[in-house]
Amino acid sequence: MKIVLLGYMGSGKSTIGKLLAQNMKLQFLDLDDCIEEGEGMDIPEIFKSKGELYFRKREFHYLEEVLNGKDNFVLSTGGGTPCYGKNMETILGATNNVVYLKVSIPGLVARLSKEKSERPLIRDIPDEELPEFIGKHLFERNAFYNRAHCIVVGDNKTPDEIALEIEGSIL
Numbered sequence: 001m002k003i004v005l006l007g008y009m010g011s012g013k014s015t016i017g018k019l020l021a022q023n024m025k026l027q028f029l030d031l032d033d034c035i036e037e038g039e040g041m042d043i044p045e046i047f048k049s050k051g052e053l054y055f056r057k058r059e060f061h062y063l064e065e066v067l068n069g070k071d072n073f074v075l076s077t078g079g080g081t082p083c084y085g086k087n088m089e090t091i092l093g094a095t096n097n098v099v100y101l102k103v104s105i106p107g108l109v110a111r112l113s114k115e116k117s118e119r120p121l122i123r124d125i126p127d128e129e130l131p132e133f134i135g136k137h138l139f140e141r142n143a144f145y146n147r148a149h150c151i152v153v154g155d156n157k158t159p160d161e162i163a164l165e166i167e168g169s170i171l
């Protein structure tokens, strides 16, 4: 069993992935953590010292390593993971349980305005510009996220409720 969670930054993939894995007695894997461990640097450091292109290459490497090398896990991806190169094909080729955790623009803004510093793509966006930035970015990324097998809305629900809803949708 391989479950892959997709969604924008702040949609709750890491929070809900952990709960879902516990509930389903599966291993929890967070692709951002795999990258940080493998590279020996945190994500803001990788972006700063090596650039986004390098990050995207390593992201694909760790994605393939997890999907092809492991089984019985919940994988929370990074917000951009499905949107680059062959990543979405690779994910869809590995499992029939790909879930898009969809959160509204105001919902994402409320969460991310408090947590920008660890997220290099938004850390320098002024709060008043966040809604427009996220709206445009999400519009571009939705084409990838919408290829998931299942979409679960994450607004106005607790992480436990969302994890249960996802569990009910797993094949």
Ligand SMILES: Nc1ncnc2c1ncn2[C@@H]1O[C@H](COP(=O)(O)OP(=O)(O)OP(=O)(O)O)[C@@H](O)[C@H]1O
Binding pocket: 007, 008, 009, 010, 011, 012, 013, 014, 015, 016, 032, 076, 077, 078, 079, 111, 115, 119, 154, 156, 157, 158, 159, 162
């Ligand atoms: N259902 C929820 N309701 C309210 N807040 C939530 C919910 N799920 C997650 N959060 C909060 O939203 C913030 C972002 O969650 P999280 O880090 O899990 O997102 P993410 O999708 O993994 O983001 P990233 O792609 O940047 O890794 C955290 O502060 C988390 O506690």
Ligand SMILES: O=C(O)C1=C[C@@H](O)[C@@H](O)[C@H](O)C1
Binding pocket: 008, 009, 032, 043, 077, 078, 079, 080, 081, 118, 119, 120, 121
């Ligand atoms: O949305 C994105 O492109 C990113 C999201 C984070 O999970 C990290 O993978 C990184 O900060 C890039």
Ligand SMILES: [Mg+2]
Binding pocket: 013, 014, 015, 030, 032, 076, 077, 078
């Ligand atoms: Mg995360």
